[in-house]
Amino acid sequence: MSRKVAIVAVAQTKYEASNTNQSNSELLWEVTKKILEQTNLKFENQVNSGLCIDKIIHCSEDFWQGRTISDLTLHPEMGGYAMDVIKVAADGTQAVYHAAMSILSGHHDVILITAQRKESETVRSSIENNAFDPIYLRPLGFDFLTAAALQATRYMHTYGLTEEHFARVAVKNRSNAKNNPYARREKAITINDVLRSKMLAYPIKQLDAKPVADGACAIVVASEEAVKKLTDKPVWITGLGNCYDAHYPGDRELSHSEALSLASKKAYKMAGIKNPRKEIDLAEIADEYSYQELLWTEGLGLCDEGKGGELIESGSTEIDGKLPVNTAGGLLSGLPSGVAGMAQTAEAFLQLQGNAGARQVNGAQIALVQGTTGPCGQSHCVIILNRRKGEIL
Amino acid sequence: MSERIAIVGVGQTYFKSRRPEVSELEMVNEAVMAALENAHLTIKDIDAVVVGNMELFEGDYQVDMWLAGGSGAYLKSGFKVQTGGSTGSSVCCTVFDLAATGEFKTILGIGFEKQDEGSSQASLRSIHEDVFFDVGSSGKSAATAVQSVALDMMHRKSITEEQVAIVRVKQAENAMRNPNAHLRRKLTVEEVMNSPKLAWPLRVFHMCPTSVGACAIIVAPESQVKKISNNPAWVADWTNIHGAIQPFYGSITPSTVSTPLGPMWAWSVEQAANRIYKRNGITNPRKELDVVEVYDMATWAEIEWWERIHLCERNDAHKLVEERATWLDGDIPVNPSGGVTSTNAIGASAMQRVAEVAIQVRGEGSERQVPNVKMGLAVTAGGDMYSAGVLIKKSL
Amino acid sequence: MNQKAPDENLYVEQIIELPFTESAGKYISIFLTKIRDEGKIVANKCPVCHRIVLPPRIVCAYCKVEIEDKPENWVELSDKGTVTDCMGIDDREVDAITGEFVGTPNPILFIRLDGGDEWTILGHIAKEMDASKYPPGARVQAVWKPQKERQGKTSDIQFFQLIKE
């Protein structure tokens, strides 16, 4: 593979519990505008030749606006007129994956990726119910919370993890969020606060779950030739992998994530990573529910299976630990679903650039981003970012 | 481009208005199995699966999750893409990008719609319905958009109502040669001209049906193609373009009214074709192309697209009818498959345009085969003002 | 036991119900507030191409630049205008769940409002049922609901009626 791809710019809005001041399209324009200002890029239809944004990948799903082809209401705010636009209907990591692949295809040079969502405007559970088999699962009422709760009890049963292990994740990530200017402001919490918060579906409590959030994120990825003209501090995407698992929770051993294991192996192979535990300096992991950070860390091979509890107890995933995880606060600090994977990619980018402010992890060179789509991690996407160009790619 | 790519397998279900005997998953699986059989591959040979449909048409959120049981995506790469009427061609463009990286052996793309399960009308209506712009939004957008195109064509003396009926009859004849097509009934010019008016000059028989069905394609990079097929359909170029300036906002639907740039739909179709022509040195499409598949949501649209993709000069569409140039035995056959006016399962329709050109290039069209196809073009268009252009060749 | 296709095709009747509480955001809120409180229709104007954007938006889709919220970028349009298109509703759509008709039976008008340009076309409904009364070029004017009934929606305008000038 001769071509290389890097992230050259990111932009985020503040992620709020409810943003009634901006519409979906106004949120989106906020990030598109920031990108245009940062990069001085123009869109393909605005220039005769040379460097320009030549494709837009938007990440959203019609359900969240209750509108078929919902992106039609948003195109002006992503610069969509007279452009190659495609919509990825999955987590934001999949949009980054698509964009990076489109650059590697040689068919594109600079791609703008955008995502926005206002979860506060509707009911998440009622949307998620429709992701299940319409005959065997949907009438039973499942949503992502209850499916995740089944996975959590299975995980606890198989490896002896406790609710306290999960609570530690929630405390760590919410504590990391205090140094993230894009995160909502909340008071610090303790393990006891988590354990005593309202039970949603055993063992998941209010503070174990991702809160409702509104916000937007945009990312620009570019080919090697374009990167030189755009930034001195690119962050290279050296590894990509994604994978589906089986749909029915009963068909899977829920305490083991086969799909994530395969997705990460693809990404490691592409990035030439032989020993992820040694080589990866920080990880952004989809912690929609607190137990997931631990289960996915295992699936990624960043710790042994069943050792997620020991990992969080050891403190090595704290911001000053050996493998900081979710340095900006993760989904638990309030990222909108869909946007989440892009926000986590943006955080890894800022960290590797050395622009993460008070939450900066010193000397980080290789970061991993993982995102998930569907019930209890049915589909995973893994992205490896590197300050230096990968050797293998 | 890093790797040259080719379509090595095409599979379709047959299309009908209702299929209560199969679930959505079972239907999608039929198309996947047909594509695998056509490519002489098994699911083990597939590395990635990309799925596309319209979420609210069947009411499935993240439908690729449930479908993983029948699409073959289990333990494979992939994700879902969705645009609108052009979803199928968006899936194609994504699959082509992925294939051209050389990172995958083969990739499966799937477009489908099971409209007998859903409320297509209510889902379409939801494009316009808005809590703030809450009046005047119950318009039948597809019909009125076509009406504005049709009125314009009549005004320009590009075509007569009778000629439109003649073209519709051509489509019916083509569909009768396509075993998968939905409407396979002989039509006469009188029947078409006497069919009920929808929005004059648009008539019921001009419009596409509501169909149920699925389409799948298998794409591979050059390094794999040689191992798989001695008859690949090379994908020489592809592009996707979006043309909306004024967004849909409640009752304000500028795709249906003339803007200073003309109707928005037509604009994106023309741009998609122009890009393909420019990048591939095509200066006389009618002469250089051997077959064309367009997204003819109505017969009027097919004829408008002839002009927009430069098969004839502006206002000269009637000449193509007089010369029967776009008929199966003409010099530039358009929609030998019967097109969207014969079969329209939304998420599949735009993919079928690409798939049908690949079928023609591979010489697998049986009764609908155009002789000696070396190069064909698929151009799609959705009410979403997305268009794609895909150029397919017998050899590169 | 061998598989025999069942004689019945079973199905699940599924109703999706999604409640939304939406904010119009800044620009549309300005537009709707003017309609509700002052009975005025406002649009904004792209500082680059000078196209008038209705309803107002934060960005000009064509130039891809922000239309800032500055007095000089706002334009007040008349509530009178010229019909560019009229669409009769021949067979009304029935809602599959409630069994009620969807929308109003009145023809839908596309109206180029005075004070705007070729882009400023508002979709609204006609007062009378007969679509042939609204040929392209017909002059119409908004009939507003009484102030206290207005909610900040485009239905604060009851309909458009023909005017003689």
Added chain:
Amino acid sequence: MGTVKPIIHSRTRRWKYTRYAGHTGSRFLIELRDNKRIMGTKCPVCHRVYVPARSFCYVCFKSMDEWVEVSNEGTLTAFTMVYQSEPSYPVKTPFAYGIIKVDGADTGFAHIIGEVNPKDLWIGMRVQAVFKDKRVGSILDIDHFKPI
């Protein structure tokens, strides 16, 4: 034009669908409705028995034509007690969901667990299907699984 208070309106979007169960799904539901039997399908290649019955083994990518009657009893492999109320839940909270490996099946059957106290739920417990009296051909014809 300065600041205005955001205009906020509510609406409910509703869509109605008819989701066909397909040939295998129909047969499975008819067996629940008419015979109170739980049926699975068996893969001719890997011999796994899928419950609820599927038309297709997604692992071997083979159609499954062989039907197998499985037990109404099984073992709980995962559970949750749901307290938060959501419109999609068919019963009032608190209630329990579980995954049940019914005897004779190789996959778990996700369903509602009833007649049990939250504290008495444990992975490995034996449960049994309780059918509704009035059955219509739905997955909810099994009202719930109860502890044995």
